[in-house]
Amino acid sequence: MPESRAKVTGISYEVSGRVLLDEVAFTAALGEVVGVIGPNGAGKSTVLSVVGGSLQPTRGEVELMGRSIGDASAREQAMIRSFLGANPPADIPFPVRAVVEAGRYPYAGLEDNDEETDRAYVLSAMERADVAHLSERAYATLSSGEQARVMIARILAQDSPVALLDEPTAALDLANAERAIATLTKPGGTDTTVICVLHDLNVASYFCDHLMLLDGGRLVASGSPKDVLVTELLSQVYRHELKVVDHPFRGCPLVLTV
Amino acid sequence: MTDVTDAFRMRRRLGVAALLLALGAVGAASLGLGAVRVDPAEVWSVLVGQLGIELGSTPSDQAVAVVWGLRAPRLLMGLVVGAALAVTGAGLQGLLRNDLADPHLLGIGPGAAIGAAIGAALGGVQAAIAGGVMTGVLAAFFVRRLARTRTPDPNRLILAGVALGATLSAWVGFVVFGADRAVVPPIEFWLLGSLSGSTWRGLGTVAVFLGFGVIALFGTSRTLDLMVLGHREASHLGVDVELFTTIHLIITGVVVGATVGVAGVIVFVGLLVPQLLKPITGPFHRHLMWGCLLGGALFVAGADLVARLAIEPVELPVGLVTSILGGPMFLWIVSRRRRDA
Numbered sequence: 001m002p003e004s005r006a007k008v009t010g011i012s013y014e015v016s017g018r019v020l021l022d023e024v025a026f027t028a029a030l031g032e033v034v035g036v037i038g039p040n041g042a043g044k045s046t047v048l049s050v051v052g053g054s055l056q057p058t059r060g061e062v063e064l065m066g067r068s069i070g071d072a073s074a075r076e077q078a079m080i081r082s083f084l085g086a087n088p089p090a091d092i093p094f095p096v097r098a099v100v101e102a103g104r105y106p107y108a109g110l111e112d113n114d115e116e117t118d119r120a121y122v123l124s125a126m127e128r129a130d131v132a133h134l135s136e137r138a139y140a141t142l143s144s145g146e147q148a149r150v151m152i153a154r155i156l157a158q159d160s161p162v163a164l165l166d167e168p169t170a171a172l173d174l175a176n177a178e179r180a181i182a183t184l185t186k187p188g189g190t191d192t193t194v195i196c197v198l199h200d201l202n203v204a205s206y207f208c209d210h211l212m213l214l215d216g217g218r219l220v221a222s223g224s225p226k227d228v229l230v231t232e233l234l235s236q237v238y239r240h241e242l243k244v245v246d247h248p249f250r251g252c253p254l255v256l257t258v
Numbered sequence: 259m260t261d262v263t264d265a266f267r268m269r270r271r272l273g274v275a276a277l278l279l280a281l282g283a284v285g286a287a288s289l290g291l292g293a294v295r296v297d298p299a300e301v302w303s304v305l306v307g308q309l310g311i312e313l314g315s316t317p318s319d320q321a322v323a324v325v326w327g328l329r330a331p332r333l334l335m336g337l338v339v340g341a342a343l344a345v346t347g348a349g350l351q352g353l354l355r356n357d358l359a360d361p362h363l364l365g366i367g368p369g370a371a372i373g374a375a376i377g378a379a380l381g382g383v384q385a386a387i388a389g390g391v392m393t394g395v396l397a398a399f400f401v402r403r404l405a406r407t408r409t410p411d412p413n414r415l416i417l418a419g420v421a422l423g424a425t426l427s428a429w430v431g432f433v434v435f436g437a438d439r440a441v442v443p444p445i446e447f448w449l450l451g452s453l454s455g456s457t458w459r460g461l462g463t464v465a466v467f468l469g470f471g472v473i474a475l476f477g478t479s480r481t482l483d484l485m486v487l488g489h490r491e492a493s494h495l496g497v498d499v500e501l502f503t504t505i506h507l508i509i510t511g512v513v514v515g516a517t518v519g520v521a522g523v524i525v526f527v528g529l530l531v532p533q534l535l536k537p538i539t540g541p542f543h544r545h546l547m548w549g550c551l552l553g554g555a556l557f558v559a560g561a562d563l564v565a566r567l568a569i570e571p572v573e574l575p576v577g578l579v580t581s582i583l584g585g586p587m588f589l590w591i592v593s594r595r596r597r598d599a
Binding site: 052073074077078079083088089092093098105106108136158 | 264355480483484486487488490491493494495496497498499536540541542
């Protein structure tokens with residue numbers, strides 16, 4: 001039994017009588033990449049916000065690294081988990097380097113952290129996300145794809161044991177999306193647990209160890225991509241005729257529209 | 259391409275040098291010019307005389323009374339009030355992620371003026387400062403509520419602030435007209451601002467509030483940078499956004515309240531100075547706030563010089579001068595924002 005990094009027990013979230021999440025439960029292990037999939041309005045972002053501590057669940061409990069996330073201070077939360085929200089502001093006047101450095105903010109003033117350490121993390125994060133050459137450019141002047149890569153570098157620089165990502169590839173073309181997800185999910189030697197909302201089911205299929213399929217706030221399937229990505233279930237959940245075949249050379253399920 | 263870091267480093271050095279030069283010029287002019295003209299040599303001997311150094315020529319009693327008794331405290335008051343207002347403006351613009359944020363436009367200044375006028379009615383400049391600080395903080399809390407609405411449309415926040423300011427300004431009128439006219443300064447002092455009542459005593463008290471407040475605001479500069487990344491992003495990165503906003507607005511209320519207690523509402527300083535300086539200092543708050551410290555001091559002291567000299571012997575409220583410059587600037591920012599959107 002691998003060490004459990006995230007343990008989510010029966011979380012529900014209700015806003016003015018509307019049930020947005022209904023008893024969602026799961027665990028994620030060390031180094032595991034969990035994809036959260038489902039149609040629009042299924043509650044994917046809400047799950048992520050509750051797990052990250054931004055929203056207090058109406059019922060249920062979230063434990064990250066053995067700590068109840070709701071009891072942790074904002075700074076403690078930031079040391080346990082990084083969080084990349086959907087649609088971050090684009091009008092940021094700072095140079096790229098400063099945006100990536102923001103990922104080091106939670107560690108400011110800690111004894112075993114100094115400027116040297118911060119700089120090393122920032123440099124390596126920028127190189128891995130392929131934004132080192134943009135270091136001194138103002139963030140607001142970048143293309144949306146470049147901005148997305150800078151945000152990914154920020155997450156890498158934060159280097160927390162759990163990474164929560166909401167649509168990190170929404171602004172990226174297909175090649176950049178795959179590169180970005182590869183950087184985030186196989187972060188070379190580290191053992192980050194990644195929980196990631198994804199719209200592209202084929203990206204999810206290839207890069208995730210485990211998928212959670214949500215529909216109307218409920219977890220309708222959970223398991224390996226082979227278990228979750230099946231023709232009948234997907235067609236029913238997405239209310240659209242879909243077909244799942246074997247990917248000709250990746251050995252994972254391939255989801256096609258019919 | 260836009261290599262921001264190096265370009266700003268150079269610009270900052272030139273900018274600081276230019277601001278210091280201009281401050282020197284405005285300071286010298288402020289001490290020497292006016293209804294009684296005192297030539298620079300005599301100004302100099304007054305100043306060094308006050309430090310206990312005897313120079314060859316002894317200044318006349320009149321020169322000492324005018325330069326040291328009236329103009330020096332007034333100049334210094336303009337410098338500290340302007341510096342403080344500009345730094346709070348820079349802070350608010352970062353905190354609320356809004357280029358149009360300004361303590362007076364948001365209604366904090368007019369709110370402070372109510373308490374300051376009540377304080378003045380009860381007894382002197384000390385009470386006016388204390389009253390200004392109290393109702394300034396209250397008004398800041400009100401702005402906090404406005405800023406917390408679910409869809410924080412930046413333009414709507416400003417609109418709400420302007421409405422709040424208009425209402426609170428009317429209440430200032432009720433206080434002023436209801437109080438003893440011989441004790442409480444007139445309505446134009448509060449709503450248009452003036453440095454004409456500056457004394458060493460008032461300067462000493464207000465400097466304590468402003469000193470602590472401005473140091474505290476400088477201390478928030480790194481966190482303000484994170485707020486610019488987005489409030490949601492800041493909270494993900496470990497900022498307790500609610501708590502930080504509350505503390506920041508309390509400090510802002512204290513600083514603005516203290517300035518209103520001694521000089522009334524001097525509009526547009528907090529809006530204009532950070533906007534003008536951002537292209538020179540760059541976007542980081544630690545640089546921007548230093549620039550605002552110098553730029554705000556220069557702007558208000560310079561505006562007061564114009565207010566004193568423009569239509570001698572009549573003295574204009576200093577807020578009229580800052581408005582004449584600030585109003586068009588405000589319109590320019592609004593139109594530029596529309597183009598960007």
